[in-house]
Amino acid sequence: MNIPFCYLTLESVKVEYTPDAEFYKIEAIVRPWRVHHVSSGLLQMGIRGVTVSDVRGFGAQGGSTERHGGSEFSEDKFIAKVKMEIVVCKDQVEAVVEKIIEEARTGEIGDGKIFLIPVSDVIRVRTGERGEKAERMSGGRADMMSLTASID
């Protein structure tokens, strides 16, 4: 119901990412206890490759404080977050970003940020495959999409 404005414009304008690349890394900084929600949401949509790391950060917008563990934290205090890194094909990026926002959002200050970084190549260590073959996971989103035979 509450569709963010940026998604409304996506319907009408095809988004051009610059610099253009085949793959994008989606770096999402989210609250630690939301990681489970996000990863199960991603699995449900067929995204099967995620890396997480424990990080600390601050990023409050001027004046407002973030609440963490009952206490208020102002600008220069680091708060524990988790960084999730997911590399997908360009056409899956928007769906993944929407899903992350849906699962991680609480509406309170400190929900986090998502960064998109172009990736020039993906290589699978076990087989040496490069490019689209390496990015594709069996049983993952690309297989799910071709099963339903609809272009998303």
Next chain:
Amino acid sequence: MVVAQTTTTPLCGRLPFRSLHKDDFNPNPSFLPARSTPPSSLAAAASITTVPASSLPAVQTPAQARVDILSESLPFIQRFRGKTIVVKYGGAAMKSAALQSSVINDLVLLSCVGLRPVLVHGGGPEINSWLLRLGHEPQFHNGLRVTDALTMEVVEMVLVGKVNKSLVSLINSAGGTAVGLCGKDARLLTARPTPDAAALGFVGEVARVDPGILRPILADGHIPVIASVAADENGQSYNVNADTAAGEIAAAMGAEKLILLTDVAGILEDRNDPDSLVKEIDISGIRKMVMEKKVAGGMIPKVNCCVRSLAQGVRTASIIDGRVPHSLLLEILTDEGAGTMITG
């Protein structure tokens, strides 16, 4: 109703219940099983099962029903054993003696089976009556108490000195051991003035929570009872809203559940239809309901407090009907619950 007489230690091998047929401490002989010498484990089991079935005190539930109920509550007990549950106590549940004793007994029971309940309380009606006795008219602004210097003194005396200690004493009589605290003790809560301080006076927002003192209390099997009065960095007392205090303490302790006892059945999908109780909803769903004006004005601060708590990692926040006897047990140990549960 049978309660524990010995000290409550966190889930030891033997449940600390005395045998049922010591008549001197059993106030309700109708709950005694017909047999004269039940084995101690069954006595313990029966004494736990009488609690959820005690809505009709005159009826003696058959022993089979009692042990069935008991074994049904096992998965819930296992799920929540060792977890912290913050209960905010207020409203009708605090005014009626019968409801008060049911809440107290529920807390002691939860403590006995190994959960870690923390009680946070307000005390609006008591404060009002003492202010009137002193010839001072209680004033409210947007639902919050206007707290000038005299009101702050009275609030502190009544909440910390009277209400807190009487709850501690009731828990002790019921067989638990309670420790009464306020936000000032061990700097549990540090307050700062609300942005609205010009109109409200010494009403405080929670700036910091230091839950350190609660860990040894809970580890030793005691029940902390917390009055929502706090001080700022300079020692000035502030009156903190008890719902807010409960929510922030739950966030600080990494609590499993936050439970707010209220005087309504919960959050209704349709305000005019009492059967449309929303049993379970997530954060985005409840925000949508607030936006659609489905949530009544007095409920909004409670909902906001729940969402704030959930955003900080509390697993679930529930708004339950404190007018129902044993609402706490219904919420924690059954699937049906006793109100609305908001999940993360």
